[in-house]
Amino acid sequence: MERERHCLAVRDQKTLWHPYTQMKTANLPLPVVSAKGAKIHLEDQRSLIDAISSWWVNLHGHAHPYIAEAIAKQANKLEHVLFAGFTHEPAVSYAERLLPKLPGSMTKVFYSDNGSTAVESALKMAIGHQRRRSGEKLRVLCFQNSFHGDTFGAMASSGKNLFNKPFWSYLFRSTMIAPPLPGQEEKSFSMLQNALLEDDIFAFIYEPALLGAGGMKSYCLQAMNRMLSLIRKRDITLIADEVMTGFGRLGPLFASELMDVKPDILCLSKGISGGFLPFALTACNESIYSSFLSDDLQDALLHGHSYTANPLGCAAAIASLDLLLSPSCQQRRNHIRDRHRQFLKRWIGHARIQRIEALGTILVLEYKEESPLGYFSSFKEALSSHFLDRGILVRPLGSTLYIMPPYCISDDELDQIYSAIEETMESPCALFP
Numbered sequence: 199m200e201r202e203r204h205c206l207a208v209r210d211q212k213t214l215w216h217p218y219t220q221m222k223t224a225n226l227p228l229p230v231v232s233a234k235g236a237k238i239h240l241e242d243q244r245s246l247i248d249a250i251s252s253w254w255v256n257l258h259g260h261a262h263p264y265i266a267e268a269i270a271k272q273a274n275k276l277e278h279v280l281f282a283g284f285t286h287e288p289a290v291s292y293a294e295r296l297l298p299k300l301p302g303s304m305t306k307v308f309y310s311d312n313g314s315t316a317v318e319s320a321l322k323m324a325i326g327h328q329r330r331r332s333g334e335k336l337r338v339l340c341f342q343n344s345f346h347g348d349t350f351g352a353m354a355s356s357g358k359n360l361f362n363k364p365f366w367s368y369l370f371r372s373t374m375i376a377p378p379l380p381g382q383e384e385k386s387f388s389m390l391q392n393a394l395l396e397d398d399i400f401a402f403i404y405e406p407a408l409l410g411a412g413g414m415k416s417y418c419l420q421a422m423n424r425m426l427s428l429i430r431k432r433d434i435t436l437i438a439d440e441v442m443t444g445f446g447r448l449g450p451l452f453a454s455e456l457m458d459v460k461p462d463i464l465c466l467s468k469g470i471s472g473g474f475l476p477f478a479l480t481a482c483n484e485s486i487y488s489s490f491l492s493d494d495l496q497d498a499l500l501h502g503h504s505y506t507a508n509p510l511g512c513a514a515a516i517a518s519l520d521l522l523l524s525p526s527c528q529q530r531r532n533h534i535r536d537r538h539r540q541f542l543k544r545w546i547g548h549a550r551i552q553r554i555e556a557l558g559t560i561l562v563l564e565y566k567e568e569s570p571l572g573y574f575s576s577f578k579e580a581l582s583s584h585f586l587d588r589g590i591l592v593r594p595l596g597s598t599l600y601i602m603p604p605y606c607i608s609d610d611e612l613d614q615i616y617s618a619i620e621e622t623m624e625s626p627c628a629l630f631p
């Protein structure tokens with residue numbers, strides 16, 4: 199009894215509500231006491247390999263001393279100050295360093311604090327820009343099964359899907375088209391042509407190279423390019439949501455580098471602070487920015503958050519960028535990519551898998567147990583516990599397993615992950631009764 203009262207998970211249950219969790223049926227949460235490198239250390243002495251970078255945020259490993267120190271230094275100097283009417287060195291330095299590295303001709307950075315707010319800011323930029331040019335337009339164009347966040351604008355611009363079903367009646371208008379997945383390029387293109395018959399689209403928002411939360415499905419890049427250039431011709435604002443793909447996940451620093459047609463607006467979060475702090479930004483080109491210039495405050499971008507440009511977030515982002523741009527980080531990313539490719543070669547065409555892909559540092563494996571419920575299927579629970587039993591943290595999307603490790607992951611840790619995957623291919627296997 200005494201022990202139970204002190205158990206963190208039990209205390210948690212009395213006061214806390216977790217994200218994307220059915221609190222009635224969920225297992226007790228796993229209490230974490232510390233984390234280092236690619237490992238998460240639990241209260242019960244177990245350690246887990248963080249094979250999903252803690253929901254895609256961690257880049258260089260947990261508790262990286264270089265980033266930790268940069269934050270501590272900044273905290274002792276200036277922890278936060280309002281950003282309306284004030285500025286500070288870390289905010290300016292980060293923008294100066296990042297802008298030249300961004301795809302497109304980005305000239306301005308607008309800070310916020312998470313992926314959803316980065317998307318909200320982008321939507322407001324696009325709405326204001328289009329209103330100035332061609333009057334009010336009410337509709338956003340997006341891909342089916344895309345994911346742009348959980349605030350209302352971000353939900354609306356993800357289109358109607360199972361994640362946001364309870365809120366469908368509350369979302370502004372969107373037109374959804376199929377993403378150009380291999381094999382459905384033509385369907386996708388003709389849906390786009392149809393969508394463009396409507397005249398009230400203010401923006402196209404897209405994850406540049408693949409659907410992330412929508413199943414880690416990569417596009418045919420050529421088809422994507424063709425679509426982007428058609429949309430660009432219609433003077434619709436292009437918003438690239440690189441909240442997941444940014445900072446080298448797919449190989450290049452940003453996935454939009456893979457496309458000839460560059461966005462007008464770019465959203466970044468998740469990996470931006472190396473996984474240390476909630477931080478985000480929306481970058482735009484001069485044409486978007488200048489639409490908001492006038493003598494009237496009403497024409498300004500009427501948006502802001504209390505923690506806009508938080509100096510600690512900026513300091514973490516600068517430190518994380520230092521690490522990211524170092525030659526050894528590039529080597530690590532190439533190495534992870536090569537190892538994924540070797541693994542893929544051995545298993546491609548296996549009877550139990552529908553699809554296996556190596557996308558930069560991300561390995562994706564879709565099992566043939568496709569349930570109509572996808573994300574909500576119980577196969578994914580079985581898959582998660584198979585890995586958890588082997589000391590590996592994964593979070594499959596339905597029957598799709600993906601590995602998105604921090605760049606510091608060791609060969610030995612990768613081997614452990616690969617052999618846990620291999621077990622799922624062997625027969626008999628508990629996952630396939």
Ligand SMILES: *Cc1c(COP(=O)(O)O)cnc(C)c1O
Binds near residue numbers: 313441
């Ligand atoms: C996670 C994600 C978001 C939302 O970011 P949050 O920080 O969770 O609000 C937006 N877009 C994409 C592509 C994402 O993967």
